[in-house]
Amino acid sequence: MPGLLAITVAVLAGVVAVIASAIVAVRVRRGFRRRRRDRIGAAPRRALLAFVADNGERGADELIAVPEPAWRAALPSALGLLGKLRGDAHRALVMVFLRRGMASRALADLTARGSVRRASAAQLLGDLELRPAVPGLCGLLTDHNHEVRVVAVRALGRIGDPAAAWRLIASLDRPDPVPSLLATHTLVQMGPDAEVTLSAALDHPEARVRAVCVDALGLLGATASAGRIARVLHEDRNPDVRVAAAAALGRLSTRTALDPLIAELAPDRPAGLRAAAARALGDLGSPAAVPHLVTVLRDGEFWVAHEAAHSLRRLGPAGLTALRETLEVAGVDTAGHCHEALALAAILEAA
Amino acid sequence: MPVLVDVLHWADLAVFAYFIALNSSYLVLILMAGIEFAKHLRRAPFAGSDDMFRSPLTLPVSVIVPAYNEGAGIVTAVQAMTALRYPRYEVVVVDDGSTDDTFAKLRERFDLVQVPRVVPGEVPYRSTVLGVWVARGDPETLTVVRKTNGGKSDALNVGINLARHPLICMVDADSVLDPDALLSVAKPFGDDPLRVAACGGVVRIANGCKVVGGRVVDVRMPRRWLVRIQIVEYLRAFLMGRTGWSRLGGLVVISGAFGIFRRDLVVRVGGMSHDTIGEDAELVVRLHHYLRDLRQDYRVIFVAEPVSWSEAPARLRTLGHQRRRWHRGIAEILSKHRHMIGNPRYGRIGLLALPYYLVFELLAPFVELAALVLVPLGVWLDAIDYGFALRFALAAYGYGLLVSLVSLLIEEISFHRYPRWDDLLRGVTAAVLENFGYRQVLAIWQVRGALSAWHGRQAVWGTMHREGFDTHEGAPRMETVGAPRGNP
Amino acid sequence: MTTVLVADDDADIRDLVAFKLEQAGLEVLAVGDGQAAVETARTRNPTLAVLDVSMPGLSGIDVCRMLRADPATAGMLIIMLTARVQEQDVEGGFSAGADDYVTKPFSPRELVSRIQALLTRART
Numbered sequence: 019m020p021g022l023l024a025i026t027v028a029v030l031a032g033v034v035a036v037i038a039s040a041i042v043a044v045r046v047r048r049g050f051r052r053r054r055r056d057r058i059g060a061a062p063r064r065a066l067l068a069f070v071a072d073n074g075e076r077g078a079d080e081l082i083a084v085p086e087p088a089w090r091a092a093l094p095s096a097l098g099l100l101g102k103l104r105g106d107a108h109r110a111l112v113m114v115f116l117r118r119g120m121a122s123r124a125l126a127d128l129t130a131r132g133s134v135r136r137a138s139a140a141q142l143l144g145d146l147e148l149r150p151a152v153p154g155l156c157g158l159l160t161d162h163n164h165e166v167r168v169v170a171v172r173a174l175g176r177i178g179d180p181a182a183a184w185r186l187i188a189s190l191d192r193p194d195p196v197p198s199l200l201a202t203h204t205l206v207q208m209g210p211d212a213e214v215t216l217s218a219a220l221d222h223p224e225a226r227v228r229a230v231c232v233d234a235l236g237l238l239g240a241t242a243s244a245g246r247i248a249r250v251l252h253e254d255r256n257p258d259v260r261v262a263a264a265a266a267l268g269r270l271s272t273r274t275a276l277d278p279l280i281a282e283l284a285p286d287r288p289a290g291l292r293a294a295a296a297r298a299l300g301d302l303g304s305p306a307a308v309p310h311l312v313t314v315l316r317d318g319e320f321w322v323a324h325e326a327a328h329s330l331r332r333l334g335p336a337g338l339t340a341l342r343e344t345l346e347v348a349g350v351d352t353a354g355h356c357h358e359a360l361a362l363a364a365i366l367e368a369a
Numbered sequence: 370m371p372v373l374v375d376v377l378h379w380a381d382l383a384v385f386a387y388f389i390a391l392n393s394s395y396l397v398l399i400l401m402a403g404i405e406f407a408k409h410l411r412r413a414p415f416a417g418s419d420d421m422f423r424s425p426l427t428l429p430v431s432v433i434v435p436a437y438n439e440g441a442g443i444v445t446a447v448q449a450m451t452a453l454r455y456p457r458y459e460v461v462v463v464d465d466g467s468t469d470d471t472f473a474k475l476r477e478r479f480d481l482v483q484v485p486r487v488v489p490g491e492v493p494y495r496s497t498v499l500g501v502w503v504a505r506g507d508p509e510t511l512t513v514v515r516k517t518n519g520g521k522s523d524a525l526n527v528g529i530n531l532a533r534h535p536l537i538c539m540v541d542a543d544s545v546l547d548p549d550a551l552l553s554v555a556k557p558f559g560d561d562p563l564r565v566a567a568c569g570g571v572v573r574i575a576n577g578c579k580v581v582g583g584r585v586v587d588v589r590m591p592r593r594w595l596v597r598i599q600i601v602e603y604l605r606a607f608l609m610g611r612t613g614w615s616r617l618g619g620l621v622v623i624s625g626a627f628g629i630f631r632r633d634l635v636v637r638v639g640g641m642s643h644d645t646i647g648e649d650a651e652l653v654v655r656l657h658h659y660l661r662d663l664r665q666d667y668r669v670i671f672v673a674e675p676v677s678w679s680e681a682p683a684r685l686r687t688l689g690h691q692r693r694r695w696h697r698g699i700a701e702i703l704s705k706h707r708h709m710i711g712n713p714r715y716g717r718i719g720l721l722a723l724p725y726y727l728v729f730e731l732l733a734p735f736v737e738l739a740a741l742v743l744v745p746l747g748v749w750l751d752a753i754d755y756g757f758a759l760r761f762a763l764a765a766y767g768y769g770l771l772v773s774l775v776s777l778l779i780e781e782i783s784f785h786r787y788p789r790w791d792d793l794l795r796g797v798t799a800a801v802l803e804n805f806g807y808r809q810v811l812a813i814w815q816v817r818g819a820l821s822a823w824h825g826r827q828a829v830w831g832t833m834h835r836e837g838f839d840t841h842e843g844a845p846r847m848e849t850v851g852a853p854r855g856n857p
Numbered sequence: 858m859t860t861v862l863v864a865d866d867d868a869d870i871r872d873l874v875a876f877k878l879e880q881a882g883l884e885v886l887a888v889g890d891g892q893a894a895v896e897t898a899r900t901r902n903p904t905l906a907v908l909d910v911s912m913p914g915l916s917g918i919d920v921c922r923m924l925r926a927d928p929a930t931a932g933m934l935i936i937m938l939t940a941r942v943q944e945q946d947v948e949g950g951f952s953a954g955a956d957d958y959v960t961k962p963f964s965p966r967e968l969v970s971r972i973q974a975l976l977t978r979a980r981t
Contacts, residue, residue, distance in 0.1 A: 022755065022756050022759050023759060025759075026759045026762060026763055026767070029763065029767065030763070030766075030767045030770065033767065033770065033771050033774070034770065034774065034797070034801065037771070037774035037775065037777070037778055038774070038797050040778055041774075041777060041778050041781045041793060041797070042793075044778070044781050044782050045781060045785070045790075045793070048785070063869075067869065067872050067873050067876055068876070070873055070965070071873055071876045071877050071880065071965065073965075073966060095869045098867065098869050098870075099869055099870070099873065101962065102867070102961055102962050102963070103962055103963065103964065103965065104962040104963065104964050105963075105964025105965075105966060105967060106964065106966055107964060107965050107966070108962065108964070134411065165411065165412050172420070197420075197559055197560035197561070198559070198560075198561075198562055198563075199420060199421065199424050199426055199427065199559040199560070199562075200420050200560075202424070202426060203420055203423070203424050203426075226563065233426055237425065237426070258563070320487070320489040320491070320847060321489075324487065324489075350849065351487070351849075353849070354485065354487040354847075354848075354849030355487055357485035357849065358484065358485050358486050358487055358849075361484040361485050362484065362503075362508055362509070365482060365484070365503065365505060365508045366508060368505075369505065369506055369508075418911075419911075419940040419961075422911075422940050422941060423940050423941055448922065449919070452916070452918045452919050452922050453918075454910060454911060454916055454918060456941065547913070548911070548912075548913075548914075548915075548916035548918065548919060549911065549913075549916075581892055581895075581915060582895075582915060582919055582922075582923050583919075584891075584914055584915050584916075584919055585914065586890070586892045586914035586915060587914075
């Protein structure tokens with residue numbers, strides 16, 4: 019029987035020892051790899067920093083001559099800098115990468131088997147801002163691996179070629195799509211030339227796609243599309259897309275956005291939409307909205323009256339006068355909203 | 370007598386099987402967490418928290434901070450909370466009738482000025498709002514509400530009413546947040562805006578760490594073994610356990626110390642419950658209940674990146690109080706939502722997560738204590754042999770130790786937040802020490818907590834019944850606080 | 858000689874910026890985290906600080922608010938390196954209170970000229 023006890027204790031001690039040494043091994047290995055990279059990469063890293071600091075005027079040839087193992091050790095630094103810099107320094111770095119043949123290797127890697135290699139290649143091509151890589155990156159928009167798709171979208175954004183817009187929009191209509199926020203940001207980075215494509219996609223059957231396009235048009239300040247967005251605001255089947263359309267129209271700051279937004283203040287619209295329209299009218303900044311906002315100050319829904327009051331505040335003197343006048347004649351709830359907005363206006367003015 | 374021995378024999382076998390199942394379930398959850406971390410680490414270079422920070426479309430957040438007699442630390446805490454890396458957010462501090470200088474300190478430091486404010490009454494609260502103040506220099510970003518004392522749930526509900534942004538983040542006043550805390554935990558909402566309903570952040574233990582200006586700048590193990598054991602426990606149960614559940618789609622607990630919710634959903638389910646001890650977990654179960662009833666496609670997510678640090682009890686008495694409360698909370702939630710347990714209508718929550726909480730969380734301390742009596746008794750009465758007792762010890766304690774050590778290993782591979790070698794040794798030692806005394810005392814507290822839920826139920830239900838007619842029914846009341854009098 | 862504090866947890870960016878500033882004839886104190894930045898700012902009292910917003914532990918925003926809160930360092934010129942496009946004029950959100958913001962990805966040449974512009978403006 020003591021034998022059994024001894025075995026039990028031995029098993030326990032063995033378990034503790036094995037896992038504890040595994041923990042130690044993990045830590046030692048991490049430290050060792052870091053030190054090794056620092057050691058081998060130190061010299062090329064110094065050359066790299068000096069080169070970048072000089073905007074690439076001197077030292078390109080030395081960097082290109084750095085042997086492969088040392089360059090690999092300095093590569094994390096080089097990739098990091100490439101992603102964080104722009105202007106002369108970025109251009110100089112791009113030249114070194116191109117002359118070392120990194121770009122063509124990355125282009126080939128876009129179809130590699132390993133997803134990490136595809137993702138790294140896409141990241142590099144984006145950071146190099148290489149336009150010829152756009153078709154290859156578009157191919158990754160339907161990659162089966164989520165991370166690869168995300169990296170491809172971000173790379174397309176950094177390159178900013180509007181030709182990729184429709185491929186990106188099409189790729190949103192699938193299960194497990196890339197994050198909406200990222201897709202919108204990428205489309206915005208493609209600039210005003212993407213506007214036509216975005217506007218055409220407002221008829222897309224998938225609500226998520228329409229929402230992304232509406233957001234992107236608003237951020238791009240696509241005033242020419244105001245009419246199309248107004249139609250989405252009136253007609254879309256999905257309430258969230260209509261709310262997004264209201265916000266986008268508010269950002270456009272064009273007179274043509276005024277009437278469509280005012281129309282959505284009508285009592286038969288859903289409360290969320292009325293609130294969004296009231297808010298957007300404050301963003302838009304036209305004093306012509308004042309009488310309409312005053313009407314919805316009496317709205318029974320808290321958020322509609324709240325947004326209306328604060329939009330009036332943001333509309334400046336005309337809105338503030340309207341708030342003061344409403345205060346005199348309104349019921350308790352409406353007066354509360356007026357008081358709140360006027361008090362905030364007073365504090366903001368004093369600050 | 371032979372019948373008794375027979376019963377004892379089978380009881381001991383049952384306890385043995387229970388511990389094998391319990392520890393195996395931990396191990397499965399931890400391995401799931403390991404897979405999740407591996408995925409997370411691979412994604413990290415491409416995760417793009419900068420996208421989130423940069424975008425004007427990132428959903429703004431209202432950070433709600435209930436505070437009761439927090440005068441000692443409130444200014445540092447609010448300063449740190451107002452300096453997070455997040456594009457648009459506001460901080461709403463709810464002073465829940467503090468009797469100390471909590472409000473005075475805030476007023477002095479942030480130059481607060483009283484403003485009229487309409488409180489929508491979208492979620493019920495029982496106390497009286499005394500007034501609303503804003504920071505003169507930044508009126509849209511710091512709001513302080515004073516109200517009569519009504520408890521944490523009540524304070525949170527007032528905060529939810531006054532929150533103006535679509536996402537609400539509930540934070541304890543003594544939480545120490547990392548600068549990217551909001552960004553990490555709000556990210557799932559940006560990634561999948563149509564589906565994510567709530568997201569919890571991991572809470573780590575701040576004891577022993579160096580805290581400067583309201584931020585943890587150096588992570589260390591504390592001096593007391595009682596806290597070191599809790600660190601191992603937190604890693605295993607909260608970090609790994611909840612990550613595992615999140616991966617399984619069955620997360621039912623988001624710590625009240627740091628969690629983000631969609632405001633509209635919280636309003637629709639009626640805000641925080643006034644009558645539950647574990648109001649944070651109860652809200653999540655109620656959200657599941659509501660969204661499953663509607664048959665919506667939704668997700669509740671757990672973020673494992675370190676975001677929030679809390680002071681753990683360093684004394685036995687406070688620890689006992691905390692654990693009694695926690696277990697009472699689990700018991701009350703399971704009893705309140707008992708019709709969900711085993712109900713296929715509630716999917717993984719009803720069939721997997723809640724039954725698990727019932728069998729392996731609520732009942733675990735009862736079995737633990739029973740084993741302490743039944744196994745020695747079995748050996749004494751020859752119902753089981755000595756070898757069985759040792760195998761039992763291996764299954765209950767040895768296997769448990771293995772599980773703790775594997776969590777430490779996964780922490781070392783993925784986050785490695787304890788850089789010192791001696792802290793590593795302390796972690797391993799704490800995992801061993803946990804089995805001698807800590808577990809047993811914990812079980813006693815937990816059993817007492819569960820029993821108090823059972824005893825206390827009648828009383829709580831009594832008051833709830835009365836409340837039902839006062840505030841929970843009828844149209845939401847809207848009131849304006851601090852408005853100049855004399856107007857119509 | 859004018860002293861500039863550079864705080865960034867990314868060693869490559871930190872060394873690069875330090876290198877550029879030394880070329881421009883400034884004395885540089887380079888640190889890798891927020892806590893060191895606050896301590897160095899207090900002990901060495903540099904004229905200007907370049908702070909990366911996203912550092913673990915104390916972020917650039919934290920360092921900025923701590924320097925502004927301390928009378929000894931409240932007047933220090935501060936430039937923030939940030940991923941945000943318009944740090945100053947976004948409604949809501951707390952402004953960090955820096956004198957200038959440089960958006961990442963950034964051009965080192967532009968950063969140096971912004972630093973010099975701030976220094977010149979401060980001298981006059």
